[in-house]
Amino acid sequence: xxxxxxxxxxxxxxxxxxxxxxxxxxxxxxxxxxxxxxxxxxxxxxxxxxxxxxxxxxxxxxxxxxxxxxxxxxxxxxxxxxxxxxxxxxxxxxxxxxxxxxxxxxxxxxxxxxxxxxxxxxxxxxxxxxxxxxxxxxxxxxxxxxxxxxxxxxx
Numbered sequence: 365x366x367x368x369x370x371x372x373x374x375x376x377x378x379x380x381x382x383x384x385x386x387x388x389x390x391x392x393x394x395x396x397x398x399x400x401x402x403x404x405x406x407x408x409x410x411x412x413x414x415x416x417x418x419x420x421x422x423x424x425x426x427x428x429x430x431x432x433x434x435x436x437x438x439x440x441x442x443x444x445x446x447x448x449x450x451x452x453x454x455x456x457x458x459x460x461x462x463x464x465x466x467x468x469x470x471x472x473x474x475x476x477x478x479x480x481x482x483x484x485x486x487x488x489x490x491x492x493x494x495x496x497x498x499x500x501x502x503x504x505x506x507x508x509x510x511x512x513x514x515x516x517x518x519x
Contacts, residue, residue, distance in 0.1 A: 369430045371396060372440030382428035387411045389427045390437060398438035398467045402496070409495030412468035413437050419475040421494075438467035441474055450474055453512035454505075457519035461499035469495050473509045485510055 368377045371394060378393050390396040390413070399422055402410030406421040413422045414436040415429075441448045447455070450473055460466040469492060476483055476491040483491065488509045489502075497505070507519050 367427050367431050369432060370434045372436055373434075378427070380427050383426045385423055386413070386425040386427050386430055386435070387422040390422060390435070396437045396439055399471075400464050400467055402464055402468075407496070408465065409468040409472060410465050412471045412495065414471060414475060417475070417478070419472045436471070438470050441470060448474070450477065450509070450512040453508040457504045457508040457511070459500065459504040459508040461497075465495060465497040465499075469497070469505055473505075473512075476509070477512065483510060 365382060366377050366379045368375065370376065371390070376394060378389055380389050380393060387399060387401060390399055391401075399413055400410040401423060402408035404423050406424040409421060411422040412419050414420075414434075415425065416433050441451060450470060454460050454466065454470065459469070472492055472495055473488070476488065480487060485506055488506050492502075492505065492509070504519065511519070
């Protein structure tokens with residue numbers, strides 16, 4: 365069955381079973397491989413995307429639920445091939461290590477910064493609490509998120 369929705373601002377149509385996971389459709393059918401599968405159970409946040417502005421675990425969303433929606437993946441955070449301020453802050457602060465969790469952290473942090481451009485460290489920690497990382501102690505991630513928009517180097 366064909367489903368139509370937008371991915372990163374571009375209309376897409378994909379023929380998939382209604383209950384196919386959005387994560388699989390994005391990665392396998394549409395070749396947006398930035399979102400990662402960490403756990404496949406909605407526990408780690410590595411597959412986070414935005415659906416109509418809301419951060420969700422794409423491994424839990426059947427593609428039928430995005431019919432007519434706007435989906436934004438980590439690839440959609442860049443602007444004309446240039447990293448966003450948030451992505452640059454992750455690089456500058458060393459917030460990305462192995463890379464499995466990074467896309468989910470970036471998308472979740474982007475959603476936070478859209479609502480609250482100047483989060484406190486506690487607000488950033490709370491917003492990112494659904495994203496897990498096995499490589500860092502989270503400090504560099506929080507530094508990147510809280511310093512990204514204001515242009516401060518908190519690393």
